Every structure is written in structure tokens, then in C-alpha cells.
Amino acid sequence: MNRKSIIIIVNLLVYVFAIVYVTPIIWTVISSFRLEKDLFAYPPKLISEFTFRNYTNVIQNTDILAYFKNSSIVSITSTIITIIISLMAGYALAKIQFRSKNFFFTLFLSTLMIPMQVIMISIYFVLARIGWINTYWGLIIPPAATPTGVFLATQYIRSTIPTEVIESAKIDGASELKIFWRIIIPLSQPVIAALAVLSFTWRWNDYIWPLLVVSSPKYMTVQLGLALFSGEHTVQWGSLLAMTTLSMIPVMVVFLAFQRYFVKGITMGSLK
Numbered sequence: 001m002n003r004k005s006i007i008i009i010v011n012l013l014v015y016v017f018a019i020v021y022v023t024p025i026i027w028t029v030i031s032s033f034r035l036e037k038d039l040f041a042y043p044p045k046l047i048s049e050f051t052f053r054n055y056t057n058v059i060q061n062t063d064i065l066a067y068f069k070n071s072s073i074v075s076i077t078s079t080i081i082t083i084i085i086s087l088m089a090g091y092a093l094a095k096i097q098f099r100s101k102n103f104f105f106t107l108f109l110s111t112l113m114i115p116m117q118v119i120m121i122s123i124y125f126v127l128a129r130i131g132w133i134n135t136y137w138g139l140i141i142p143p144a145a146t147p148t149g150v151f152l153a154t155q156y157i158r159s160t161i162p163t164e165v166i167e168s169a170k171i172d173g174a175s176e177l178k179i180f181w182r183i184i185i186p187l188s189q190p191v192i193a194a195l196a197v198l199s200f201t202w203r204w205n206d207y208i209w210p211l212l213v214v215s216s217p218k219y220m221t222v223q224l225g226l227a228l229f230s231g232e233h234t235v236q237w238g239s240l241l242a243m244t245t246l247s248m249i250p251v252m253v254v255f256l257a258f259q260r261y262f263v264k265g266i267t268m269g270s271l272k
Helices: 003-032 053-061 064-095 101-113 116-130 136-140 145-160 163-171 177-185 190-205 208-213 221-229 239-272
Strands: none
Touching: 003 221, 003 239, 053 064, 053 136, 053 177, 053 239, 064 101, 064 136, 064 145, 064 177, 064 221, 101 145, 116 208, 136 208, 145 190, 163 177, 163 190, 177 190, 208 221
16 A cells, blocks of 8 residues: 555545534534424434524523623633643743752642542532632632643743753843743743633533532533533423534634644644
């Protein structure tokens, strides 16, 4: 088999994988404009009545604007904090020499093997003691510092930013904080974009943590709002699909805004 045949086969496999991945999303969007009785029709109807009724029900019968506001506040604020913490830790672990640096880096990576569910109750008790239950800070702060973000930032800074540039800045009298703001951040745009997309997506789609921390409707996020359509005996499939479609829009907008740097940030941050 020659090289050209291998490339054709690989491309076909990529297209097949892309179609399989995108099909449920397309089905969700199309079904959100269908009547609920047509969703379970047998045999399935490829063409059915087009309607905005599901979206109307969502807008009129739910507090969707409040859900989107809460998710936006939590996701954006948490993403900003994640980027700052990850870059600062990444800069320290990649370029600053101090005792036991490799130990701390290994310690950060080892936390990747600890599921959130293992420490969730302990974090909840801490938040309860400081009065952060049913608050934005209770939703934002605990998941903000991620070992994945620290790992990506460390590897990116270590592999792409020359140590000589930092040493030259120190010779010129620049402090560590000035080096961070004037050199590290401007040269780390790809990994910042990758962290922004990943962190925003994680926080926007998070369900378990808001479910644990929030009991007041005032702080409910989009994912908790979606759960309201699933009752004990019935599920409002039409409204659920409509709100699911709406909930995908912010994530798609963020990805499209940062896609130019996203792949580069992921690949460079994963290699030394």
C-alpha cells in the first residue's frame, strides 16, 4: 500500500468519525424544532412539522435568562481565575529554580488521578464553614485551579519561551511580576486560548458541583435548569431539546473565537 492510499484511508476515517460525532448534535438541533409527538413516531419521520413551540415554552415557562446569567458569571470568572493561576504556576514550575520543584510538579500531576467525587464532600464542608453555600464564590473558586491547566501552561512555557529572554529581562532589572505580565502572558496566547476553551466548556457544562452547592433558584445554572424538564414520571422532551440547543451556543461561540490558537496551545502544551 503506497503513501497516497494510506492518506486517503486516514482521511476517510476522519470524515466517518466526524460524521458520527456530529450526528447527535444535528439530531438535537433538528428535533428541537419538531412537535413532541413526532419525536417518538414509528416509523421515524424524516420530515415533520416545523415549529418554534418548544422554544416558546422554554422562554415563557422557565427563568432561562437567570440560568444563562448565572452560568455566564460562573464560567467567565472561573475561566479568568483558571488562566491566571495556571500561567503563574506554569511560569514558576517551568522557569524559576527552587528546591523540590520536580516534586511539586509531580504532586500537581498526581492530583489528576483523584476524581472530583472523592474530595467533593470535604470541599462542601469547607464551603459550609465559610458561608459559601448558595453563592457565586462557592460555584467559582473550588474548580478554578485545575492540574490540567497547570500542566498545559508548564509544558507550553517550558518548550516555547526561551530562558534567555527571561534572563535578559532580569539583567535589565525587571521583577518577576513584570516578566510575567510583559513576557509570559503575551507569548502564551495559544495556551491561554486552549485554557479558555477548556475551562469555559467545563464550567458551563458542569452539573454535579452546582447541584451540590446550589439549592436556591437564584443561583441555578443552565445545567440545573435542564434537569427541571425531567420529572419523576415524565420528561418534557421538546422543551429539553430546545434548551439544550440554546445551551450549546455559548460554548460554540467561545470555541470559534479561540480556535485559531486552540490546537496549537493543546499540542505545544502537551509536549516538552
